[in-house]
Amino acid sequence: MSRWYEQHGYVIVARNWRCKRGELDVVALKDGELVVCEVKARASNAYGTPAEAVTLAKQLKVRRATADFRASMREANNPLAALVNIARIVRFDVACVLGTQLEMLEDIF
Structure with a gap:
């Protein structure tokens, strides 16, 4: 998924970042906007679509x-930390992978 963002001009800040409260699959930056992408993959729709797996609780x-x-970025000593901290917009995307097909749902929640 990181590759999709890079191909669209984003800078990847983190992949599979973990903390006590969860995990962030992809974190990217572009034009002062911080994008957090949740990746959901399914082999088929038999048990629901990938997007349906992103419940309100998730x-x-x-x-x-x-x-x-x-x-954590406020305490980090790296050049991207400053960019993360000044990002005024945070956007949440969902990358839906169904078999070999990718559908990007931008600003979905």
Whole structure:
């Protein structure tokens, strides 16, 4: 998924970032916007679509983990930390992988 963002001009800040409150699959930056992408993959729709797996509870977990990520960046000593901290917009995307097909749902929650 990181590759998709890189191909669209984003800078990858983190992949599979973990904290006590959850995990962030991909965190990227572009034009002052911080993008957090939740990746959901399914072999088929037999048990629901990938997007359906991003429940309200999962969204809340991702939002909380994002707050922890931003807090950790305030303490980080790297050039991207400053860019993360000044990002005024935080966007949440979902990357839906069904078999070999990718559908990006931008600003979905």
